[in-house]
Amino acid sequence: MSRQIILFILVGTLAALTHWGIVIALVQTLSLSPLLANLFGWLLAFLVSFGGHYWLTFRSQNAQFLPALARFFLVSAAGFAVNEASYAYLLNNSGLRYDLLLGLILIGLAVLTFLAGRLWAFRRT
Template identity: 55%
Template sequence: MFGKLATQIGWFVIVGCAAAATHWAVAVACVAWAGMAPLVANVAGWLVAFGVSFAGHYRLTFRHQHAPLRRAAGRFFLVSALGFAINETAYATLLRLTSIPYDILLALVLIGIAGMTFILGRCWAFRHNR
């Protein structure tokens, strides 16, 4: 049991880092190159990163749970949207309250959402009802 959990956590970290890096890079590029406001750019980053995150978690992190693709996609979208809502709220609040640069602040917020995503992904989104 612990071996499977350790493997899932390992893949979760790898996939999560890839998705977070994608999210961060897209958001920063949208600010720097397209002149978007950071909160709008954050939405674009999340939408692109969702594809990276779902594909990686479905194929790698939670593959042993054998969840049906369509159900897992819908559920994981809800988990991701909840995480994003918390992310956007925290990000907006912290942008107003601190002088931390927007890109560093976004990286900190993204890390903060990861634990919730793992638990909800493992226990609900990718769970296979037998």
């Protein structure tokens, strides 16, 4: 397995755990709805994910910081839109617990995030 894939998995796992943990904490401690908590979880996970991918995973691609930040934000925001829409639909129609459902969705989006980051967000300009 390549170093880049290993770093992607480590950074992605840390970001996903951040996202998931924030959602669980906000739902359980502040009684926020899972969908609103999901927004806050995504925002914090975005910071973890971008920093880790910029300085570790895709460092060798030498992307400029601000263009990479803007492109990765677009990738991440698009992923969050899919995440939130899927989450809303499945919360109302699946009968699964909110925490388990979010974990499944986060895993599903990880592959798409890697491909978009590698091929577009962190490419050299």
